[in-house]
Amino acid sequence: MKKIKPIIITGFPYAFPYYFKVFEYLKNKDNFVFVLPKLWLAKAGKIRIKLEQKPDFTIYGLKSMSYGGHLIRGLFKGWLPGIFFLLPYLKIKYDAKVLYSCSEPNLLTTLCNGIIAKLCGLEHILFTWQNVVSEDRMTGLKLKLSNMLVRLNFWFADGVICGNKKAAKIIEELRSKKHELRILVSPIAGINTEKFRPLSRADIISDWRQKLGIKSDEKLILFYGALDKRKGLNVLIDAIKLLVTNYQLPVTKLIIVGTGSEEESLKLQVKSLKLQDKIIFLDWMPNDQLPALLNVSDIFVYPSVPSGGWEEQFGYAMAEASACGIPVVATKTGSIDEVVQDGKSGLLVEPNNPEQLAVAIYKILKDDDFAKQMGESGREYILNNFSHKVIASKIEEFLLRFTNK
The missing domain is CATH 3.40.50.2000 (Glycogen Phosphorylase B;)
Incomplete structure (x- = not known):
């Protein structure tokens, strides 16, 4: 038959x-x-x-x-x-x-x-x-x-x-x-919500922070993805400078994970702004390693910008962060608002605006209860929709x- x-x-x-x-x-x-x-x-x-x-x-x-x-x-x-x-x-x-x-x-x-x-x-x-x-x-x-x-x-x-x-x-x-x-x-x-989920931080936090040289009291900001102009990482680096100088966040580190055409340019920008002690670059990572890194992070930032007739079409990295219960800061461009609920699972700001980006990051980092609520809402949204x-x-x-x- x-x-x-x-x-x-x-x-x-x-x-x-x-x-x-x-x-x-x-x-x-x-x-x-x-x-x-x-x-x-x-x-x-x-x-x-x-x-x-x-x-x-x-x-x-x-x-x-x-x-x-x-x-x-x-x-x-x-x-x-x-x-x-x-x-x-x-x-x-x-x-x-x-x-x-x-x-x-x-x-x-x-x-x-x-x-x-x-x-x-x-x-x-x-x-x-x-x-x-x-x-x-x-x-x-x-x-x-x-x-x-x-x-x-x-x-x-x-x-x-x-x-x-x-x-x-x-x-x-x-x-x-x-x-x-x-x-x-x-x-x-x-999204594989069985893999991308909140983990017991005690199991992983000391190991990852030791690898990265990050102190236990430091807040960790994370980005991973392609290091190209469309991701707006130059804007994020400018926002970190504002956080350090204007918002007095001395215990903050930014981790940038990935490779791409803008990698050297971004490293030069970090050097010129004297942020070498605040920003760490890591090479591309297999997807299996990302849940642990997300879980030791306090916030995930995705500063995507329109570029040459292209705008962000979905944003799996943001959805993965939400699935792990991590609040997201991203931009009002493309279809990001279908993945990140502004004011619920994260905060959305105008693209190419380091001032707005810095304010949004600061708002989440200074309020642990607000961050936790956003993370929980984000996971629920991803479970129900993606x-x-x-x-x-x-x-x-x-x-x-x-x-x-």
Whole structure:
């Protein structure tokens, strides 16, 4: 008897174990087949992810044509050429009904998947994070070609999963009203709230603080992520200078974790402001080490700024901090307000404003009860809205709707 698996999922984001973890919370894993890159390279090849078979999952591995880049390589990011031959086989073997491509509508990768899906008689679902309209990101011929590709991808699609509410609004305005397109607002995965949770600080605090050379009475401010201009870390460093000089917070340390193009520039800024004893840089860390570091922190700061037509599209780091019960200070840009509840789980300030950032940090650091209340509200919000369990249920229910057509 044929084993029926109606839903096929592909897309390089799910090569990352952190994102694939969401599927462990599916109600019926037997409904799904995964087609993923055998090898995925990230952060300019510094991170190599080899595909591993997982118990309870049906997974096929294919070679990726491109890991991203400029021009044509960028347009084919995550493209698995072998899917042209594999998809018809999977359609017959499992009586598949749906192909979900976790791939943006401005990529040729998505278009190729959409075409082969239709040739195989499959419903096609795609994904987008894009929360800024094309006209604010590009002009001229590039804008026209991009919009043409996006609309073409919508034509070959039956549904779209949007990573944030602003993306859903953009899709509604771009799609053809003559073409039915179902929309779900959900990130590609949730937060592992079993791993990112409040820990007994006594178990970890002395070890981490000893490693970092931080005294027990010092308040710890944390950031982790890419060290590039979009993250606004130069603004955060200026805010730390204000905290030290204007707010007289002598027992405060900022930990910056990550790598990126702005690393040397940021270190020079720290030196010029004479903050070497206040700011510590740490290299990129595996995700498994972050819960402990979050739990020894007093506040998580994410000073993201708009950059070149880009704005923050979700913010997993902020959600992880909230899941650990840590209050968050972030900026009013992009879709951050969908992750951080201003005045409840954290405080939001205007981007590129070190004065507002310093005031918000000070307000939380000076009031332990206020900080604790925010941390508790943040964890509850993430549990109810962005845990792996919640997101898996939303994605599963949405995709199954297309199997009944």
